[in-house]
Amino acid sequence: MTDPILSVRGLEKRYGSFIGCTGVSFDVWPGEVVAIVGESGSGKTTLLNCISGRLERSAGEIRYRMRDGRFPDLADLSEAERRFLMRTDWGFVHQNPADGLRMRVSAGANVGERLMAVGERHYGDIRRTAGDWLSRVEIAAERIDDQPIAFSGGMRQRLQIARNLVTHPRLIFMDEPTGGLDVSVQARVLDLLRGLVTDLSLAVVIVTHDLAVARLLSQRMIVMKGGHIVEAGLTDRVLDDPRHAYTQLLVASIPES
Amino acid sequence: MSLSSITPTHPAMPEGALLSVRDVAKSFVMHLRDGVVLPVVANVRFDLFPGECVVLGGPSGVGKSSILRMVYGNYAIDEGSVLVRDPENGEVRDLGAGDPRLVLAIRHDGIGYVSQFLRAVPRVSAVEIVAEPLVSRGIDRATAILRARDMLTRLNLPETLHGLPPATFSGGEKQRVNIARGFITDHPVLLLDEPTASLDAENRDVVTAMIGEKLARGTAILGIFHDQPVREAVATRTIDVSAFSARKAA
Structure with a gap:
């Protein structure tokens, strides 16, 4: 089995005394889509911004597998290496295309x-x-x-x-990539993403509040609430057999199709 | 795979078995209903060998589908283990331990599943849905599409539908797409959840024949068949799930 491309351990982000996210640990493997779900304020976007180097963390480790096999903490990278990641090896798809x-x-x-x-x-x-x-x-x-x-x-x-x-790129971060789109347009973008992710064997960390998007795109899912991970696992397991009270609430809130 | 992921403490699988379910228990805790506990099954224990079709029997609601879903890693288990052989090296692995990457690897190479309902993806055509498991195994796209077409043709899905997304198909047409997708690979274990439920007699016979061919090639099948003629034609052994039901005791 290959090694993870991204590894997060004990990540914490505080805004003064307010906790953005804390105690967050997970790995992402090449070619795998991991969805981070939760409602507004759950800390999912804070988490995404921290691991993509857009926001400074308060504590914890974020390691990334460089093309040469090294696995350094992002904080220990040189400015040139950081620029290489941002311009080439990583992508970031914003909810609002005007931001990207x-x-x-x-x-x-x-x-x-x-x-x-x-x-x-x-x-x-x-x-x-x-x-x-x-x-x-x-x-x-x-x-x-x-x-x-x-x-x-x-x-x-x-x-x-x-x-x-x-x-x-080898790793793409996505923040609600279909969030601002009409439903009919969403389906097209989602299908396109699904095809590209498979064809290019990309690793993706996608933040979404839409469980249908998570089901369609991701293999694994992380559920956040109040800055903590409350449940994580195989996407279809989490959605079909949710164990945590909060996940059950999220799943119960989707109208049956 | 790391040594720690081998599970020496579990009772060993019998020689030759592809799947061994050991003392599995499952209940649902409904947190939105004051934490009420719904027991489903307990003490589930059976083995599955190559070339046999084991039918899960018993009345509706007794936990047959839940057992299939646990074996596929779609439902978590509370107790026990679901032992499978690693398709790569034959090591015994516990799918029930809940490691998502192990479940994904086993689904890729070890256990296939035909669910009752097709989860259609917008804009993806029937033939692509069927070909996808082959493409993900590295088979050339054109070859995969040809084999998918053959499979759909055998299941009498009109050629005009092959290139269309199944969202607007009838129940029986969707189910045939689902069956074609599940049968196109050669997973050593195949789980079937009422594969013939919405098929007419002609297509039911096609599916019965396809199951027979799988068994002849050594595939182990675990299934739910409410359809008696199909069940009688394919079953080599029946497990009465009522014996595991946790509901009667509750």
């Missing part, structure tokens, strides 16, 4: 920019790769020179996904 895109440069440039950050210089190659990725996320080729402000919400989200995946 540059809204006034073209769709092609939004995707190409990540390539340039990893040293790609040939304009023709960049444009071709950007075009490939737009088609993979089902954006018509003739929209390559349009700015995302002219795109619908679903298209923007698909563009953000393309921008993240173009550098072949």
Whole structure:
């Protein structure tokens, strides 16, 4: 069996005396989707921001498997290594695409920019790769020179996904990636994500309050409440046989389809 | 796999068994109903050998589906163990210990499951749903799609439906997609939860024949069949689940 790509131990984030999350430990393996679920204020987004290096932790360990096999704590990385992770090896899909895109440069440039950050210089190659990725996320080729402000919400989200995946990252963080979309648009984005995650064998940590999204995308699930993990396990086990009172409440709150 | 994950304290599996359920107990604790405890089964104990079709019998609500779900790792167990052989090295492993990655590995290579209902994924066509387990085993996509088409054709699913997502299919059509998906791989253990419940006689006979072929190849099947002709045609042994039911005592 392979080694984990990400390992979190005893993670805590305090805002003054308020606890964002505490005592959080889990591992993520390559090619695996882990969903973090819980209601607003449960600490799931705080947790995501800490493990993706966007927020400073108060205590605990976060280790990441580098491409050369080393497994350092993120806090011990050099600035250059950290930049490499952010630009190449990791992706971050925000709930609001405007937070992850540059809204006034073209769709092609939004995707190409990540390539340039990893040293790609040939304009023709960049444009071709950007075009490939737009088609993979089902954006018509003739929209390559349009700015995302002219795109619908679903298209923007698909563009953000393309921008993240173009550098072949190994780990993607997602914060409610379908949260702001209409239900019909959600299904398309979800299906697209599901296909890409499988084809590219990505490791994903996805934060969502939507248990249907968690069921569709993830193999394992972590349930948070009040900054603590209250239950964790195989996604279908947690949803079909919830053990903790809070998980039972969450599951009981979904209308039967 | 680490040494600590082997379970020497468990009673050994009999020689040749693919699955051994040992003293398994399960209840549901309903926290939203003042913590009321609903016992389901207790002292569940049986073995499953290659080439046999063991039928879980007994009235509705006695815990047959729950046993299948525990064996598949979909329900957690309170006591006992579900021993399986690691498809890779033959080591005995306890699926009931609740290690999600072990359950995923066993589902990939050891235990297949045909549930009563197909959980359809938006926008994914029937033929892709059926081919997916092969693709995830590294089989070339085009080959997997061809085999999926053959399987669906054998189950009399009209070719015009192969390329459509099953969301709008009838109950029987969905069930045939589900059966095709479950039967396309060669898992050594196959769990069947009423696979013929919403099929007509013709398709029931197809499924009966498919079960026979699996058994002939040495697959071990554990199933629930309310359909008497099918049950009589495939069962090599019946386990009366009433004997394990925890409800009558409660």
